[in-house]
Amino acid sequence: MTGIKGKGPGGRELTVKVKTSRGRTASSQRWLERQLNDPYVARSKREGYRSRAAYKLIEIDDKHHILAPGMRVVDLGSAPGGWCQVAVDRVKSTDERKLVVAIDYLEMDQLPGVILFQKDFLDEDAPGLLKDALGGPADVVLSDMAAPTTGHQQTDHLRTTYLSEVAVDFALDVLKPGGHFLTKVFRGGAENQVLQTLKRSFASTYHIKPPASRAGSVELFLLAKGFKGRAKLDPRDQAAAEDEGDEQESWRP
Template identity: 80%
Template sequence: MKKPGDGKPGPGGRGLTVKVKTARGRTASSQRWLERQLNDPYVARAKREGYRSRAAYKLMEIDEKHHLLKPGQRVVDLGAAPGGWSQLAAAITRSTDEHPTVVAIDYLEMDPVPGVHLFQKDFLDEDAPRLLEEALGGPADLVLSDMAAPTTGHRQTDHLRTIHLCEVAAAFALDVLKPGGSFLAKVFRGGAENELLATLKRHFASVHHIKPPSSRADSVELFLLAKGFKGRPETPEETG
């Protein structure tokens, strides 16, 4: 695997556009997806540099601008499969199998990632947050969430379902982050995240919407980045 930031997709990596022949049983949407994958320079770069998915470059580009990842940090990766974000996080934090500082979870099966403590489990399971905290061994510096609900084809429904996952991830981040920590999560455009944004603005110094270059222009995905965690919210008992 190349070091983060080595090489960029460009004209030299594209070559000629690949056309896929129609096949029995293949839908028009799957045909378009396959052609897009075969002609995507980030997909080619991921194969060339040893990353498991093109998603690694989304985190890489965000990190290059906002400097989220540093050696020695504790990081949680929610919705980790197939492992691109975990790979990058482990490489930059210098997490090892002997002393893993990156903890990841996904209900999908996923091959082990060096330096990552991986759980194959649904993050919405009641005991999932406790397991992640125990494996982390201390407050997190960064909580990542690339979780998205399976799409239905109805944009507003997909947006609402993914916002719910982001809200659950944000609640977890408020419980495990250390002061000064950051939270990065995927959302879909749709306009229903006002309550989530208000929560993040109360508890973080700054909140940004980000569309990294490797996020496809026709994709409805955006990333919410909250930086500078102010500390755990006080309980009613503490305020009373």
């Protein structure tokens, strides 16, 4: 059973408290309480977004302008569809001219303007299906993929970093010159190798923690702008990339 959020004495917001329930673990109870008190969750329901994650992409794009009308976009790990909704709106994708291609092994309801595949991106034939559906080079590749969590932070970090590496490799194959790439990573050290790869092939790179990303979460986003083409693996190029700093944003809403 849950309480109801409303106004208390003096007009203050009342925080929802979740009562203990037989069969509910402490972690699930904390998750439920966090959801009920999350302003982004409430906002997503009011504004018709499928998940609070939509606001992460909105905040990043409002600042970095990676989406524009007419662009072709790939969304990796798209379910339940929040990022797709944002992309469709900003590139003006329609059922007559579908500019957004999405994939996830989880079931996701169809969206107007989206070519959707329910399939594991790690399947051997998945990249080819996405390329065929695009009908040309992509302007933007988005990846919100994350491995199912195990509760062991380093394991979760490494598994999600691997998904980021696979997403990078795909982006280097499908992006047009000047294109952009955005991926989720978990902090823990291994993500630095992903960053070095991006530095060699893009004009600029950024570490981003948008306001919609929960402060206590280990997630952050790597943004690479201005695709220059797949760089050759030369040790001297790698050393140069490591010497170049990427922008670590101090976000001011």
